[in-house]
Amino acid sequence: MSLNSLNTPAALVDVERLQRNVRRMQDRVDALGVAFRPHVKTTKCLDIVQLQRAAGARGITVSTLKEAARFHAAGFTDILYAVGIVPAKLPQALALRQGGCDLKLITDSVEGAQAVGAFARDHGHTFDVWIEIDSDGHRSGVPPEAPALLDIGRALAEGGTRLGGVMTHAGASYELDTPAALAALAEQERAGCVRAAERLRAAGWPCPVVSVGSTPTALSARALPGVTEVRAGVYVFFDLVMANVGVCAPDDIALSVLTTVIGHQADKGWAIVDAGWMAMSRDRGTQKQKHDYGYGQACTPEGEVIPGYVLSGANQEHGILSRAGAMDPEIARRFPVGTQLRILPNHACATGAQFPHYDALAADGSLREWPRFHGW
Numbered sequence: 001m002s003l004n005s006l007n008t009p010a011a012l013v014d015v016e017r018l019q020r021n022v023r024r025m026q027d028r029v030d031a032l033g034v035a036f037r038p039h040v041k042t043t044k045c046l047d048i049v050q051l052q053r054a055a056g057a058r059g060i061t062v063s064t065l066k067e068a069a070r071f072h073a074a075g076f077t078d079i080l081y082a083v084g085i086v087p088a089k090l091p092q093a094l095a096l097r098q099g100g101c102d103l104k105l106i107t108d109s110v111e112g113a114q115a116v117g118a119f120a121r122d123h124g125h126t127f128d129v130w131i132e133i134d135s136d137g138h139r140s141g142v143p144p145e146a147p148a149l150l151d152i153g154r155a156l157a158e159g160g161t162r163l164g165g166v167m168t169h170a171g172a173s174y175e176l177d178t179p180a181a182l183a184a185l186a187e188q189e190r191a192g193c194v195r196a197a198e199r200l201r202a203a204g205w206p207c208p209v210v211s212v213g214s215t216p217t218a219l220s221a222r223a224l225p226g227v228t229e230v231r232a233g234v235y236v237f238f239d240l241v242m243a244n245v246g247v248c249a250p251d252d253i254a255l256s257v258l259t260t261v262i263g264h265q266a267d268k269g270w271a272i273v274d275a276g277w278m279a280m281s282r283d284r285g286t287q288k289q290k291h292d293y294g295y296g297q298a299c300t301p302e303g304e305v306i307p308g309y310v311l312s313g314a315n316q317e318h319g320i321l322s323r324a325g326a327m328d329p330e331i332a333r334r335f336p337v338g339t340q341l342r343i344l345p346n347h348a349c350a351t352g353a354q355f356p357h358y359d360a361l362a363a364d365g366s367l368r369e370w371p372r373f374h375g376w
Contacts, residue, residue: 001367003258003301003340009279010258011355012342013370014303016363017254018236019051025218025235026055032224037061037080037211039233042349045358046074047370048236061231064376065092072101080104080211082167082231084112084132084140090119097125104164108132108142110155117159128164129156130209131200135192136185138171144196153200163200165209168193169231173216177246177290182220189217194226219247237348240297244289250297250305255352256342257296258359259319261335269327270320271335275343277314281350295319296343303342311343319343 003012029036038052041063049060049071059078062068068079069092077100085093085105096103105127107113113129120127131152134141142149156163170189176182189212200207212224213231215238224230237255238248259275277295286293295311298321313320321335328334335341345351352358358370 002365003361003367006258006359006367008258008260008340009275011352011358012256012258013048013237013358013360014254014256015360017252018048021236021238021248021252021254022052022055025232026052026057028219029230030056032221032230034224034227035059035229037229037231038236039063039082039231040067040071042233042236043352043372044374045370045372046071047360049076052236058229061233065089065096066373066375068096068101068103070373072096072099077102080106080130080167080231082106082169084108085116085129086112087115087119090116093127094119094123094125097127102128104128104130106130106132106167107152108134108140110148110151113152113155113159113161117155117161120159120161127161129161130165130167130211131156131163131196133166133168133193133196135168135189135212136170136172138169141168144192144199149196149199150203153203153205157205163205163207165207165211165228166193166196166200167209167211167231170212170214170217173214173220174241174245174285176216177244179220179246182216182246183222186217186221189214190221190224190227197226215242216245216247234348237352239348239351240293240344240346241285241289244286244291250344251303253344253348255348255358256299256303256344257351258301259341259343261321261337261339261341263337264332266329266332268322269329269331270322271331273311273319273321273341273343274317275311275319276317278316279351279354280311280314280319280343280345281347281354282314283345283347283350285346293344293346294324296345299342299344301340301342305344306341
């Protein structure tokens with residue numbers, strides 16, 4: 001197969017870039033002296049996650065129990081379900097654990113801990129539960145110094161569950177764009193999670209795992225004393241948000257959408273392509289950053305950035321390609337009908353989720369189909 005033979009839009013993975021990204025992160029975490037547990041929600045693709053494991057990853061992180069089930073069926077056993085557990089999902093979690101999956105759950109509340117404990121007692125099972133720590137005010141978790149932290153630890157201990165560790169995610173790193181700010185947040189993330197573990201241990205509860213991570217902080221941390229593992233996900237593809245943050249360049253981005261020019265509005269300086277928001281997703285993550293790429297950055301079929309040309313608008317199945325900041329009266333000549341382009345995404349996780357499989361492009365030009373899955 002060749003690119004010309006693909007139906008567009010298609011989710012194209014540059015395998016050479018992908019492998020370089022995998023190696024870069026694994027080498028980085030190895031140099032920091034901790035284990036690496038990649039977040040596989042980015043790809044939901046066995047072919048890619050096997051490459052991460054072969055590079056040295058130990059365990060995986062998932063965002064849905066369907067991911068846990070799929071990867072466990074493929075031979076992965078050490079799995080962290082990194083979304084707060086709710087009672088309705090405990091039967092599914094129990095079935096996975098009874099089937100041999102070493103599934104870890106997380107909570108950030110006394111109510112959550114008590115729910116797991118009650119279910120565990122009713123079913124004669126001991127769950128492994130980690131406490132989510134809020135290290136940057138971004139989303140979920142309990143602050144490291146909050147009294148509630150010890151209340152949650154007590155509820156887990158008294159409920160008969162195992163307090164396996166603490167974990168945090170510095171999602172606020174996506175809002176930064178300088179090495180100094182990223183390094184400072186990486187240290188804040190580390191210090192907060194380590195402090196939470198120290199408080200739990202001082203109260204008499206074992207807390208063996210201290211898990212931190214986001215792609216920007218993992219690549220920016222200078223040292224990780226007290227941490228046992230790092231998690232990161234989008235690094236495997238990277239995207240335009242990460243390029244704006246400063247942890248990659250556009251030519252590191254391994255995922256793109258192959259699209260075809262299907263028409264023009266020459267008086268507006270538009271080329272119309274067959275990749276709309278159903279292909280790119282509605283994620284406009286670069287809109288508030290220093291460089292707004294619209295719905296994506298245009299590249300040649302070979303993956304070279306075409307400076308200034310972005311997907312400036314999108315309908316369901318139509319994308320508008322134009323020159324940022326200026327009208328190009330020659331756009332129809334520059335991009336004739338039938339021209340193929342690659343569009344780099346704002347958010348690789350969201351764009352990948354639009355497709356049932358990836359078309360993996362090797363350095364020799366050969367293509368393979370890598371399935372991915374959807375759902376919860």
